[in-house]
Amino acid sequence: MRRCDTASVFPARFTIAFALLLCAPAAPAIAAPIPHGTLELFAENSWVTPGHDFSLGLHFQLEKGWHIYWINPGDSGEPPRVTWQLPNGLTAAPIQWPVPRRLGTSSIVDFGYQDAVMLLVPMHADASLATKTPAQIAGEVKLLVCRELCVPGKAQLSLTLPVNPEAPVPEARTRDLFAATRKSLPRPAPARWSFRVDDTKDSFELIASGGSHIASAAFFPLAESQIDNSAPQKVVPRAAGFRLTLRKSDQLLKPIQHLNGVLVLSADRAYVIDAPVGEHAAAGASASGVGSH
């Protein structure tokens, strides 16, 4: 169910964004070839304003059926990795990853993206950033692109942005693409939700309290080797919320204190959660950390 939801919603948004991109004249960024696709580096704003943070976008477009990987790739593969070369005064934060999809077969499940995806990179521009020279941004991306087969690839990206003391202005050409990407990021769960995990012998029971009539849910673990990626995730609705059974990974030998990840309830409801794990977790224990604030 979830697979169909994401498939029908996200590509549609992206398709509109692509159409707009194709119509734009004189695109300054050139798409770098990657195995079975292209990769482009975009800036959210037309110039860099010292003291104002902004985002870059790594925009992947893949041939039909090929995929790249989420931060936790699942059973096989590996996520794209970027090494930045930035001028003094510009720093890059870790990538913000849109909600992934489950990919693979019944015995091997990966987490990633098909067709197209943009990964966001939050950038910090120091107030002291020099305005005389344009900012030269360069990045080397190493990645793995797979369908039935896997092909490793590498791309050199570069972008030159003016540095201007005036207030930042969104780049019209990519405004819709950045907006669509932001919508595809998982959000903190609403304050009325709380999460906890009961640790049983073979599984983690994720107890979610807050919503009603939840009939489908999918959990994507942020850390590797905590849950069995290919095991079906069984949802049992509760009066106010649901229970999701996540079979433990064979590679997990020690107890864990927290289960972190992305919980997808529907195409437009994906939450970052950090649920405490306990053998008899206290009822009403609230979600903590990134998920609840």
Added chain:
Amino acid sequence: MKRSIPGPMFLILATCAALLLIGAAKVGDTAPNFTATASNGKIVHLSDYSGKYVVLEWHNKGCPYVGKQYNSGNMQRLQKQWTARGVVWLTIISSAPGKQGYVTAGEENAYLAKMQAAPTAALLDPTGEIGHLYDAKTSPHMIVINAQGTVIYNGAIDDKPTTDLGDVPGATNYVSLALEQSLAGKQVATPATRPYGCSVKYSDSSH
């Protein structure tokens, strides 16, 4: 001697394990027995090696993560180093016919000669039976079994989950560490990791 399970009983157990996908190769479990045809034509039972350490290496020559290990000569070095110390090294190919990495016996023998690979045997598992029995996820997924027949390591070959040949020299090799520690009578410090690599190219109809 734990591995000396009678033939019919073994078949039933193996089939159940494969069908239920139970964690048959979890660290601490007894390694399930299997029977396979090696590329040299011999029939190999895991129980033949009772009393010896055994390394299982899931292989697919078309996978770039496997290529990293073989093109750097690292896998062959490990095979020679450990078989010289009495360890049994079984390379297992679970690619289904028509899938990447599937080989006939002759093709595998040519590959072993060309790469100067030196496993004790290369086992052909086109049905994926052994792969599913051990829940092998990737190539190269590595499993180490001690002389008592207990799984003591299950996971990646090393701590660098990339396809870069340049990452081989600086990597911590989990298989060698597990063997060294266990042979020295110590606990294996890192007994389980995520087995990185390409997915095993099982037949579409099996699971």
